[in-house]
Amino acid sequence: MSETPVTEAELQAHVDGRLPPERSAEVEAWLADHLDEARRLSSYRSQRDALRAALDPVLDEPxxxxxxxxxxxxxxxxxxxxxxxxxxxxxxxxxxxxxxxxxxxxxxAPPSVGTAGLAREAISSFAVYASDSTRPVELAADHQRALDGWFSERLSRPVSAPNLEAAGLHLIGGRLVASEHGPAGLYLYRNAAGESVALYVRPMEVEKTDRMTSRGEKGVRGWTWADDGLGFGVFGSAPDAYLHDTANLVRAQFRKA
Amino acid sequence: MRTPTDMIELVQPLVPALRRYARALLRDRDDADDLVQDVLERAVARWHLRQGASPRPWLFAILHNLAIDRLRQRGRRGVPLQLDAVPEERLAAPASQEASVEQADILTLISRLPEEHRSVLLLIGVEELSYAEAATVLGVAQGTIMSRLSRARERLRRMAEETGGASLRPSLRIVS
Structure with a gap:
């Protein structure tokens, strides 16, 4: 436990992720003992995310x-x-x-570049393959090693299917799909309720890093982001908060890898 | 006057973010784009006068001051500052029916905040300016930014709770 008292300015900076790592850990520990404060900060984060979700579409307009x-x-x-x-x-x-x-x-024309372009590709892939009852995936989950190897080779970087059991999702498999920016990997997951979630991943040539952004079209919703030259999209027809949590899980695992 | 090449390279990538901040303040697409056009004209004319390494706070400061002037003019002309009646499609392209309802909620809520609170929420939370940059844009001390940020967030939280707060439900965040 920290000896230095936590200040309101530090709590605000914590919401914005702008505290130095050691202090951030101390504030986290303090929040674990101050649940009302933790709830208050969580509400501030939700405000900020809602504001971004409302305004970010402006960035995608021509x-x-x-x-x-x-x-x-x-x-x-x-x-x-x-x-x-x-x-x-x-x-x-x-x-x-x-x-x-x-x-x-x-x-x-609608945007074809950046994570907005990636979102459109991911939504189309989800719409075509998740509903395919004959052959939704090219390689099933029992060949995950081969699938990961295939994606890693075609995307020219190590890629592996994240474990999404924490969100109740198990891998059913994946396939390579074509985009106007080259090959992309599509992993499909399913939960006990039978809902499908797609993880779409491909290299980003220009916008190599982009924050998590809410997207949606034609009844398919999801989140996109880019980290270190790799773009991601998590899409499905499940509730938005569920998809957001799933996207956070994916991002955390790729950042750790 | 010719637009210097270095200016184009530094400023053009910031135009989408300037449009976003202008849209959030004025809540009207055409007014906001018109405002950004003013900002760019001033920036071209005063490019040699700018200070600091990054043009971002400088441009946002020009934008902010022009936006406040416009909002005051609207006030004088009797146009309400809170344009709740602005059609949704003029605010932003909604992602989906459900999402657009939530997005309208949060934009309506912040439009009811005092201008100094709204600006700080947008500059820090959406535009991701540093606290020091936000202080430059708004022409106040960094301590003032921190206290405004704290008050604005708390005020918005209470307003959201009073109105049911569906759009601000706390969601489980695994990564912050």
Missing amino acids: VPLALDLRIGEAARRRWTGGRPLVAASAAGLLLLGGAGGWTLRDWS
Whole structure:
């Protein structure tokens, strides 16, 4: 137990993960004896996560022409021509549309890069394979060593199926899937209630690290993140909190490996 | 005036985050993007005047001050500061029906906080600025940031409890 009293500023910094490791451990120990305070901090973390989940989708939106410094100020002016931006950007898109229809499509297409792109791939893979009653996986869990070896070779880094028993999930197997960024590994898990959860993993070329972000589309929900050049997606149709806990389990095991 | 290349390299990657902070403060996509455009114009004009190694706090400070001006103008024009009536699709693309309800809740809740509390929650929690950077952006001492952060979080927690707090249910976190 720590001799130094814990301060409110330290508790706030603890919520933000900004305490030095030794002090963080001391504060953790103190919180174990102060459950009301621990609950209060946990509520602050939930607030922060809810705020991020609400606002992070803005990052995945295409950046409007008027906010793209690379196209040059004169061109931006010409396109936007003054206020308001709404009308101006619509005019800008018309101009582009005149120059070539494909350009317009590029601006309005859903994101294909970053963890937003990974989320779309993972959701499609989950939708196709988790519901396949004939052959959801290429290699079953009793060949896990071969499966891990296959993924590690194709993704050019050591990958192995995490143990998700703590979330009541057991591995049923996996398969290699194609993405526009190259090969990706898909592990499928199932719980006692028969719910499937997919873990999708592939290398990230540009955004090598990204925090955990809530995603969802067409009734499939999940979480994405990237650590050290490897991108992850945990998806399913189970409740969001359950998927979040599962994603945290996966992340912890890959960080330890 | 030409946009310097080093500026493009340093500033363009920050545009999505600037849009996010502007959207959270103004709660309207078009207003927020219009504001970010103002920020970029000022940044181009004053690039040679910036101080500090990272342009991030500098840009957020410009954005924050312009946003406060706009919110005051809205107040003077009689437009309510809390735009609860803004259509959901203008706030952000909702991930799913259920998620969008929760997200609207938290955004509505923070819109009821005093501006100084809302800013500190966003700059620290969402934009992940350091405490020192947030102090620079808001033009206050770091100690003030810490006490505002503490008060803002507690206030939000109480508000969430009073309104049922479905969106803020504590979830089991294995990794913080």
